[in-house]
Amino acid sequence: MTKSFSLVAGSRFSIKNVTGSISVESWNEPKAEVKVIERGTDRGAHVYFINSANAVSIRAGAPENIHQDIRYEVKLPRNIGRVELNSVNGSINLSGVTGQFFIESANGSIELNDVVGVSKVQTANGKINATLARASDGPMEFVTANGSIDVTIKGDFDAELDASTIHGGINIDDKLGIPVQKELVGQHARGQIGLGGPALKLTAVNGSVKLSKQQ
Numbered sequence: 001m002t003k004s005f006s007l008v009a010g011s012r013f014s015i016k017n018v019t020g021s022i023s024v025e026s027w028n029e030p031k032a033e034v035k036v037i038e039r040g041t042d043r044g045a046h047v048y049f050i051n052s053a054n055a056v057s058i059r060a061g062a063p064e065n066i067h068q069d070i071r072y073e074v075k076l077p078r079n080i081g082r083v084e085l086n087s088v089n090g091s092i093n094l095s096g097v098t099g100q101f102f103i104e105s106a107n108g109s110i111e112l113n114d115v116v117g118v119s120k121v122q123t124a125n126g127k128i129n130a131t132l133a134r135a136s137d138g139p140m141e142f143v144t145a146n147g148s149i150d151v152t153i154k155g156d157f158d159a160e161l162d163a164s165t166i167h168g169g170i171n172i173d174d175k176l177g178i179p180v181q182k183e184l185v186g187q188h189a190r191g192q193i194g195l196g197g198p199a200l201k202l203t204a205v206n207g208s209v210k211l212s213k214q215q
Helices: none
Strands: 001-007 013-019 022-027 031-039 046-052 057-062 071-078 079-089 092-095 098-107 110-125 126-134 140-144 149-154 161-165 171-172 189-193 197-205 211-215
Touching: 001 046, 013 071, 022 079, 046 071, 071 079, 079 092, 092 098, 126 140, 140 149, 149 197, 161 171, 161 211, 171 189, 197 211
Parallel strands: 013 057, 013 079, 022 071, 022 092, 079 098, 092 110, 098 110, 110 126, 110 140, 126 149, 140 197, 149 211, 161 197, 171 211
Antiparallel strands: 001 031, 031 071, 046 057, 161 189
């Protein structure tokens, strides 16, 4: 099943899924295209679409004891407003989009490629890999309880770094000149990136943190 939704500038877009991956990429059209792929032997799941002039909301629900995997393949305009992506069990991938992003997975990895506008990215069990084209206008936060965080920043990236781990190491690119401090429990690294700016907070409880600078 594939559906299209017209979007105006600054539109909001959200997906809340139970089991299954969410993949979002950009395109040069003023609309969203959503492809829903169902997997599994049961067909009791339902996908609900709510569409208004400036918002699209998609929710997956299933009766109890129905084992259904629902995968979303989405195309969004390169510039959009607030985007919320949530999956209880499944990975989330986002590429080439500028907006304001709130992304969460309870059990699954999260991957961002050439995005602008991260607000909060969080997973309880999974790794986070992100390439940021430039800093957001506001605070940027990446959190994982069980997994690693690997962030690459590009170009003239200005921010204030606050990285910490409880059980894991921190690796900061030498080009950034930010030292890593070892504590009785865990490690932390704090310092200015470029000219300074919004907070870039990287927090891993059981896992490592890596920050790289790409020219």
